[in-house]
Amino acid sequence: MAQQVRGVIAPGKGQPVRVETILVPGPGPGEAVVKIQACGVCHTDLHYKQGGISDDFPFLLGHEAAGVVEAVGEGVREVAPGDFVILNWRAVCGQCRACLRGRPQYCFDTHNARQKMTLEDGTELSPALGIGAFAEKTLVAAGQCTKVDPKVSPAVAGLLGCGVMAGIGAAINTGQVSRGDSVAVIGCGGVGDAAVAGSRLAGAARIIAVDIDDRKLETALRMGATHTVNSRTTDPVEAIRELTGGFGADVVIEAVGRPETYEQAFYARDLAGTVVLVGVPTPEMKLELPLLDVFGRGGALKSSWYGDCLPSRDFPMLVDLHLQGRLDLGAFVTETIGLGDVEKAFERMHEGDVLRSVVVF
Structure with a gap:
């Protein structure tokens, strides 16, 4: 059954983003619904807004995210409800020629959720990097969820999902x-x-x-x-x-x-x-x-590309190094903001005085 949540969409090329009601379907086979706790504002999101990635508007923005798995679909073994996870945009297939040669970090067939999140009127949304995490909840492929130590702050953990990992x-x-x-x-x-x-x-x-x-x-x-x-x-x-x-x-x-x-x-x-x-x-x-x-x-x-990372290997390692005091992920967080402040965060990005604004739910 679909849930109604709030999310930030880019309605058209160069238009200001806005908060809308989003319908998130229940997870199908191989999928997971994640309750987002924090999501960084990345330059890639701005590229989506400006039409620099594709013309598949409207976009559900946000991808540098961490949160808790709420529900999983049939056949999911990677994660379970209650797991604290970092989202990634490279769910490896396990079957392509790169994966079969033991190089899953170069997977040629990464994938996302099959179902679409929509606006209330049924308009399908294109989630940024297959994630769409400027939302209270999002639907992803289960392989896009990487379980990490829940002692880490969501505001810093999510940054490993893109820019910091890259x-x-x-x-x-x-x-x-x-x-x-x-x-x-x-x-x-x-x-x-x-x-x-x-x-x-x-x-x-x-x-x-x-x-x-x-x-x-x-x-x-x-x-x-x-x-x-x-x-x-x-x-x-x-x-x-x-x-x-x-x-x-x-x-x-x-x-x-x-x-x-x-x-x-x-x-x-x-x-x-x-x-x-x-x-x-x-x-x-x-x-x-x-x-x-x-x-x-x-x-x-x-x-x-994405720091040639393998999320299942690299995310837990970097979180552990952060918790040990050997990697200061918190230094990348300039400010924490609310869901309605994303447009202002894009403006600050242009001014060049932030490393990361992070939406905290």
């Missing part, structure tokens, strides 16, 4: 940062700062934060950066080389998603070093590099 994973999983490495992170928003924190967690000896905003560089220092470079006034490639003995960084993480900053990352790495692209480009962007330089510099050019 950044930490870009450093640890994709870039394979290890003890003693030098790392440069270009772009110090939420994902970039998470890459800084992940590099520190991995034992990097030198972590160079690069941005055009001194406020963001100050935050990066609090997250674990050892040096900062304002690329508005300083050539970041030359600065990174100078800070690494003239060689360049072992790993450079590009968290902006632009050709200009990717080129900086390419030339700021050491010979045989690694570039990790975790910033999300737009469809029209093109990259041009001399092929001889690609060949001659060696190393690896990698893209990091």
Whole structure:
């Protein structure tokens, strides 16, 4: 039986979001209904609102979420009612060629709930990243629920569902940062700062934060950066080389998603070093590099999608590290807000003075 809850929808391209009554169906086979406790306001939600992801309006926004499983459908074994979970947007299939080769983090057939949540008039909603968690309850595939220690605050736990995991994973999983490495992170928003924190967690000896905003560089220092470079006034490639003995960084993480900053990352790495692209480009962007330089510099050019994470492995580990005091997830929460404050949170995002606003229910 469907339940009526409040949720935040984006009704059309560029239009202000609004709180509406949402109908959440009971869980079908392989599905779960989750009572949301907290959900971060991610830049991806803004992209949905602006029409930068698709034109499948109206969208039910929100995806960086944690909450409690309320009900599960037939055949669900992963979680049970009462479990505290973080939601993810990569429920692995277990049957594709990646899963069968023991690489489920690269699953080629991730899935979401089959049923649709709707408005009261029956209009079907497109949930952001298959989640739609700016709502009191949401319907997801059971595989999108990852059980973690309930002692963690929902406001910080939910951030692992997207941006923080993307950044930490870009450093640890994709870039394979290890003890003693030098790392440069270009772009110090939420994902970039998470890459800084992940590099520190991995034992990097030198972590160079690069941005055009001194406020963001100050935050990066609090997250674990050892040096900062304002690329508005300083050539970041030359600065990174100078800070690494003239060689360049072992790993450079590009968290902006632009050709200009990717080129900086390419030339700021050491010979045989690694570039990790975790910033999300737009469809029209093109990259041009001399092929001889690609060949001659060696190393690896990698893209990091969701931090190459496996939620069932990575979420519980990072929550445990947070509870042990080794990873300060709370540092990513700038403010907690109500469901009706999401539009204002998007405005603050434009101003650049928040890492994360978090809706708390």
